[in-house]
Ligand SMILES: [Zn+2]
């Protein structure tokens with residue numbers, strides 16, 4: 598079944614390969630009807646995407662993917678349909694981006710000590726206008742011939758348990774849920790499979806959706822997550838987490854089937870949040 602919906606996409610505003618307008622053009626080429634731009638800790642790609650989609654019939658949902666502070670686990674909180682000019686949201690995201698920059702520099706220091714010096718200019722150039730992330734460091738390591746693939750860079754050096762990994766300032770998962778709600782948006786737990794134990798506390802904090810349909814999840818895993826979404830009365834959302842083949846060689850945009858009903862439910866909830 599071909600998906601007409603993709604609610605998890607990254608652009609050059611964070612660590613994606615394609616600009617917001619390129620992504621919109623690709624979505625139109627693939628006959629998608631609804632996409633959400635969900636860059637890491639930034640809403641800076643939204644204006645361009647919304648402008649590019651104007652009058653095309655493609656709905657672009659304003660989104661964000663907030664990295665949360667949980668030791669030894671990757672908890673990412675998606676926000677949809679929020680007011681992306683909201684001052685509290687903008688301020689918090691800016692603090693997180695500043696921390697991201699300091700952290701990338703810290704990882705280069707560690708990599709140099711391990712015998713893999715990387716020029717900061719190379720990493721910064723790969724990041725372009727977007728926020729510097731580990732994929733840019735992985736790409737630089739590949740360019741320098743230190744690793745055979747970007748995956749290897751993560752596995753051996755800059756993954757969470759790697760010798761060059763550096764922690765950074767983040768919100769707790771419940772703080773991220775509250776922030777999205779404060780900006781009158783809809784909070785959804787991203788790629789939840791390994792972090793399901795957070796679900797009850799996040800529901801308590803006001804979570805309204807669960808990313809059930811996701812790149813690499815098996816039919817059985819999707820069934821299990823869909824059942825949990827029903828149990829907690831959460832909207833089952835989904836998306837490809839597309840970054841572009843040069844950044845993360847995984848699934849294509851629109852490559853994960855997501856029901857249109859998810860969008861309808863999210864939209865209805867977002868409307869309720871605003872009134
Ligand atoms: Zn994520």
Ligand SMILES: [Zn+2]
Nearest residue numbers: 605607662838
């Ligand atoms: Zn993502």
